[in-house]
Amino acid sequence: MRMRRAGSTFGRRLIIENNKNGAQRPAQGAPRGAQGSGGPRRNKKKKMTAGRVLGAIMRFIASCLCVCIILGSVAAVAVSLYVVKETQGDSDLLDLTQLELAYTTIIYSQQINDQGQPEWVEYQRLQSPEENRIWKPLNEISPYIQHAFVAVEDENFYTHPGFSFKRTVLAAINEVFRKLTGSYLTGSQLGASTIEQQLIKNITGEDESSGIEGYARKVKEIFRAIALDNRFSKEEILEAYLNTIGLTGNTAGVEAGANQYFGKSAADVTIAEAASIAAITKNPSRFNPYTNPEEHLKRRDDIILFMQQQGYITQAEAEAAWATPLNLVEKTTDENAAVQTDYSWFTDQVISEVIDDLVAENPLGRENWDRKAASDYLYNGGLRIYATVDTEVQTALENVWLEGKYWESMPIENYDDPNNPDDTPRTITTQAAGVVINYKGELCGVVGGLGQKTENRGFNRGTEMERQVGSTMKGVAAYPLGIDMDLINYSSVLMDDYFPISDGKGGTRTDWPSNWSGRYSHSMTTVYEALKQSLNTVAVRVGDMVTPRTMFEFARDTLGITTLDENSDVDLAPMVLGATTTGLSPYELAGAYMMYGDGGRMTSLHSYTSVRDYQGNEILEKDIVTTQAIGEDTAYIMNRLLHSVLFDAGGTARGIHPDANIMDSIGKTGTTNDNKDVWFVGLTPKYVMATWYGYDENEPMDDYNNYYIYKNKGSQKGHPGASAFAEVMDTVQADDEIVTWDMPETVEKGAFCTISGDIPTDGCPRGTGYYKVGVTRGVCAGIHATDPAA
Ligand SMILES: [Zn+2]
Missing domain, CATH: 1.10.3810.10 (Biosynthetic peptidoglycan transglycosylase-like)
Structure with a gap:
């Protein structure tokens, strides 16, 4: 409903029309009836008495009156019916006590009240x-x-x-x-x-x-x-x-x-x-x-x-x-x-999503319906948006990102943007973003940048930025499909060495893919070790077994990642190592990992569930779809592999996790070439959180290793994304009831020889793995040829 200016000339125009209509028509009904009643007598009597004339006039007037009364009554009934019909909705429409609300769009969030019941509470007015x-x-x-x-x-x-x-x-x-x-x-x-x-x-x-x-x-x-x-x-x-x-x-x-x-x-x-x-x-x-x-x-x-x-x-x-x-x-x-309002990063996202859906669905069936019209309707339509924001999560994220202590700013002075040669050289610093979702696919919180938020609906790195995700991609398609398709198991061994691909000149490259350590062990390595240490060599071999096409279709069609390019991304480097043409947002990456915390299921991402107009009519209802992306057994085995990243010796984010006494957690790190992007995805039994760190300008973070290192460097900071994950989760889960990931009946624990990956025999160094019930495994021969210590 848009406002119009008040006018005060309505009556004038109306009266003109009334007058015009009256002038064009004869007085309704009267003359015709008078002629008819007097006509037949005209030729019979040549002389009419005064009394007869008077009588005729009286009858004429009486007839006129009757006709007028009948017409008047009909008109009155018609007008009454019209008015009653036309003003049926008036008690709502003209409810002045609701008028302010009728123009104000409000976002609601669900809160648990003192009685432990969920209730909708106002989160933000637009x-x-x-x-x-x-x-x-x-x-x-x-x-x-x-x-x-x-x-x-x-x-x-x-x-x-x-x-x-x-x-x-x-x-x-x-x-x-x-x-x-x-x-x-x-x-x-x-x-x-x-x-x-x-x-x-x-x-x-x-x-x-x-x-x-x-x-x-x-x-x-x-x-x-x-x-x-x-x-x-x-x-x-x-x-x-x-x-x-x-x-x-x-x-x-x-x-x-x-x-x-x-x-x-x-x-x-x-x-x-x-x-x-x-x-x-x-x-x-x-x-x-x-x-x-x-x-x-x-x-x-x-x-x-x-x-x-x-x-x-x-x-x-x-x-x-x-x-x-x-x-x-x-x-x-x-x-x-006086009218500036500061929206949270969450509010920015839910506004974008509602506008997208309004444009797509045109719930009012309007003509000339476009983004501008949908946006006007959102802001001025008095809508009620039932949002998925978890205010505790949102506040925790905002506090951690406002303080920004986990992310060194690493300024680059006199930076000259190569894409914009006319630009004045300036100092650039790093940025960071974070997203938290739950297993209903709900966006619980998002932060799109470090420090104080300065504008409404500016660039939201949490949901709008697309960047290559590095090794977190290994957990998106290669490893889960390898296990799901029974090509590998928890402790299968593959070679940690270069993977032969064409060098483009008729020869074979012997340096691809490089590991982050810069070294190959040249030995057979278990999936457990390779995922924990994020070895590219082993992951690429798994991806090769699954095939790039299968990984691509899974990521695009099952997980719903929208940014993959059919022409350039159906290959090992994009589908295993994350070297995709564009990239993923932290929101999408969190979504792709949801399956490991929810028994292999993935639920479509959303920031609201319903939108109503101020009178309560639902105009948008979110279509929420849950897909069994991988088997429950695969999800649990992957869950335990990702647990090792945070908890086991050699894990890329070892020791940095939420308080394990409160809630279990798993995670995966990811870094692109020259530390241009540093990613982390962390999960607890309640939430999935994805974080990104880097320069907006996609420059290398040259000093990254001076501040952060994966291995024992004493006073140095731990992984920034994992650190933020640990703090946010410890804040929001502190008082929660403990939820656990339970091993499904289709999975069993089993020992493995850490060298051969097979069922250990006497003398084998042992680890504990997780296997699908009934999987075929070999027994270690006890001859550890590839064991450097042997
Ligand atoms: Zn052995």
Whole structure:
């Protein structure tokens, strides 16, 4: 529902139409009936007595009366039926106590109340970036403003019943007079609309129209005005009116107007300023104080006169007001400082997602429906968005990212952007983002950048940024499919050495893929060791067994990753090592790992579940789909492999995890070439969190290893993403009931020889692994040829 400016000329147009219709038609029914009844006697008697003439006239008048009464009754019934039908929804539509809410879109979050029950609590109110409106209660609006509007728009406002019979009749006579003579009887048109009628027009947005429809609308409007007046006090009506009147541009309501024109609140305006605001609304372009100050001042001074004549101000006050210059504040953009609202990163995301879905689904079935129209509707439609934000998670994320202690800023001075040679060299620093989801696919929290958030709906690195994900990709397709397809198990051994691929010159590369350590062990290595240490060599061999095509289709079709390129990403480097053409957002990466914490299931990601209009009609319902992406057994085996990353010797984020006494956790690190991107995905039985760290400019973090190192370097910081994961989870899970990942019946624990990966025999070094029940495993021969110690 959009606001329209108040008008006061509705009655005039209407009366013209009424008059025109009356003039074109004969008085309905009467003459024809009179001729018919007198006709047959004409030739029989040449002389008619006076009595007979009188009788005929009487019968004629009686017939006319009857016809008029019948027609009048029919018309009255028709009008009543029309009005009843047309005003059926009025109790909601014209509920002034709900009017403020009808224009304000509110995001709700689910909270657990004191009784342990979930309930929806207001999370954020949205302020349109375009519409400038601030609702104020009547006692915070200067009496000068109230008096100025009443004096000029509706001087008998406080005493009439919502509709002024006298004014409507006078306006009609005035219009008839103008039609006959070409000029108004009173010298100018008379406004027939009361403040109630103008308010109804503002709320319903119904335009005046001509002909029968215009007449019907006028009747409906009068009916509504009287009903409104019966239901609400004059104060409530005036408050609603003053808060909804249209002013210049996108400004609506007297508070926004006072801010805009005079740089003050509506509570503090002078008599002259109050009259100025009241002067604009009748015709905001004609009486625009910036572009038409002379016309504006003429009308302002008239209003001051009306205020004085009606006893609201003294003659001396009026004279002082007339002498006052306009004194407008410098015209600013519509982004008035008073209406700025700071949205969280979550709010930014849910706004984007709702707009996307509104555009796609067009729930109102409107024509010319586009992003702009959907955006206007979102901000001004009084929507209720039931969001998935977990305020505890969101707050914890915001606090950790605001402080930013886990991420060295590593400034690069005099940075000259190679993509923008005209750019002035500047200093760039690192950035970081984080996303937390739960196993219902709900976005619980997101942070799109470090430090204080500076703008609404700026670039959100948590959900909008696409960057290569490095080794976290190994957990997306290669390893889970290798296990799911029974190509490998927990302790299968593969060669830690280069993987032969073409060098493009007819030869074979012997340096690909490199491990992050820069070394190959040239020995058979278990999947357990390889995943824990993130060895590229072994992962590539697993991916080769699964095949790039199978990995690609799984990532795209089953996990729903939208950014993969069919032409360039169906290969080992993209599908195993994350060297994809574009990349993934932290949000998508978290989604891809969900299966390891939820028995192999993946649920589609969303930041809201339902959107309703302010009257409670559901206009969007999120389609939430759960897919069994991999077997429950595979998910648990992967879960235990990822556990080793945080808990076992040699794990790439060993020792950095949430308090294991509260909740278990698993994770995976990922780094792209030259430390351009440093990723971490961590899971607990309740949440999945993904973090990214790097430069927006995609530059290498040359000093990364001076601050962070995976192995024992004493005082150096641990993995930044894992550290943030540990802190956020320890904060939000501190008081939670402990939830565990239970081993499914389809998986069993078993010992393995850490050298051969087979079932150990006497003398084998042992580890404990997790295997599908019934999987075929060999028995170690006890000859450890590849054991460097052997
Ligand atoms: Zn052995």
